[in-house]
Amino acid sequence: MKKATCKQLAGACDEIITGNTPEEMAENSKKHAMENMNDEAHQQAMQAMMKMSEEEQQNWYKNFVDSFDSLEDA
Numbered sequence: 001m002k003k004a005t006c007k008q009l010a011g012a013c014d015e016i017i018t019g020n021t022p023e024e025m026a027e028n029s030k031k032h033a034m035e036n037m038n039d040e041a042h043q044q045a046m047q048a049m050m051k052m053s054e055e056e057q058q059n060w061y062k063n064f065v066d067s068f069d070s071l072e073d074a
């Protein structure tokens with residue numbers, strides 16, 4: 001299992017997000033953001049993500065998948 005901070009995943013805090021696969025980590029990151037939607041920093045991070053074009057989002061996700069193996073083990 002790998003770990004990354006919320007911030008490393010385009011979020012807003014230092015909470016640790018874990019996952020066995022990039023998909024799982026992205027899902028956990030989304031869940032964490034949803035749970036913190038009353039926090040302004042997380043709202044802004046989510047909005048910044050939504051503002052990206054589909055291509056930008058895909059590029060971001062591709063980079064995330066490519067760097068997944070180099071993340072720290074949880």
Ligand SMILES: [Zn+2]
Pocket residue numbers: 006007011012013014015032033036042
């Ligand atoms: Zn967070």
